[in-house]
Amino acid sequence: MQIHNLSKTPSVLNSFMLEIRDTNIQKDRMRFRRNIERIGEVLGYELSKSLTFEAKTIETPLGSSNTTLYNEDIVLCSILRAGVPLHNGLLNYFDKAENAFISAYRHHKHNPESFEIIVEYLACPSLEGKTLILADPMLATGQSMVATFEALKPFGTPKDIHLVSVIGAQEGVDFVSQHFEKNAHLWIADIDDHLNDKGYIIPGLGDAGDLAFGHKLQQ
Numbered sequence: 001m002q003i004h005n006l007s008k009t010p011s012v013l014n015s016f017m018l019e020i021r022d023t024n025i026q027k028d029r030m031r032f033r034r035n036i037e038r039i040g041e042v043l044g045y046e047l048s049k050s051l052t053f054e055a056k057t058i059e060t061p062l063g064s065s066n067t068t069l070y071n072e073d074i075v076l077c078s079i080l081r082a083g084v085p086l087h088n089g090l091l092n093y094f095d096k097a098e099n100a101f102i103s104a105y106r107h108h109k110h111n112p113e114s115f116e117i118i119v120e121y122l123a124c125p126s127l128e129g130k131t132l133i134l135a136d137p138m139l140a141t142g143q144s145m146v147a148t149f150e151a152l153k154p155f156g157t158p159k160d161i162h163l164v165s166v167i168g169a170q171e172g173v174d175f176v177s178q179h180f181e182k183n184a185h186l187w188i189a190d191i192d193d194h195l196n197d198k199g200y201i202i203p204g205l206g207d208a209g210d211l212a213f214g215h216k217l218q219q
């Protein structure tokens with residue numbers, strides 16, 4: 001897997017990252033969602049540079065101009081629920097993308113330290129020969145990304161796969177690297193040190209789904 005860690009190149013992205021991590025700024029839920037969306041826009045822009053392009057001529061009122069446009073059919077798939085603002089950011093730039101949604105959540109069966117990933121809702125177009133962008137802001141153990149990808153397999157074989165995430169733990173990055181093909185890409189805004197015993201990224205930002213949409217009761 002090709003890993004593109006955008007924190008290696010300082011940019012305006014650092015400001016958005018600071019705000020989503022900051023305990024005080026996080027209290028503004030709307031700002032949190034919008035920052036995740038802005039990060040999705042930046043990650044989408046970076047990802048777009050790796051797509052294949054073809055020549056295109058446009059007629060302006062005064063002449064013709066040549067450019068190149070990407071020629072891939074994109075399916076944008078996000079993992080509910082924290083994936084929603086990241087999805088919106090990506091969709092702001094890939095405006096013709098088809099869309100897929102899948103639910104994956106951590107089910108704490110026996111105690112807070114152990115969980116399994118439950119995939120329930122899935123709405124997806126054909127993926128055959130298309131470019132799949134799989135988005136989830138938090139890549140902690142990496143189990144949600146892998147479970148999601150497995151659940152998408154009956155929908156066809158994508159030509160290319162791009163994972164998009166905001167914060168990953170090194171452990172989760174290593175886990176997805178083992179499960180995805182070498183030519184798959186991971187676009188990520190930062191990679192943190194480790195996971196705590198509840199599977200949260202340290203330092204991370206806390207619970208992205210709760211910060212975006214409010215606390216949920218455990219099932």
Ligand SMILES: O=P(O)(O)OC[C@H]1O[C@H](OP(=O)(O)OP(=O)(O)O)[C@H](O)[C@@H]1O
Binds near residue numbers: 136207
């Ligand atoms: O890499 P993993 O260890 O699988 O963890 C990451 C998952 O955890 C979060 O979802 P969560 O279960 O909190 O659901 P939510 O979006 O409803 O909050 C996050 O959005 C990922 O989907």
Ligand SMILES: O=c1cc[nH]c(=O)[nH]1
Binds near residue numbers: 201206209
């Ligand atoms: O740190 C983490 C890990 C999983 N999900 C989150 O929202 N945050």
Ligand SMILES: [Mg+2]
Binds near residue numbers: 082207
């Ligand atoms: Mg959550």
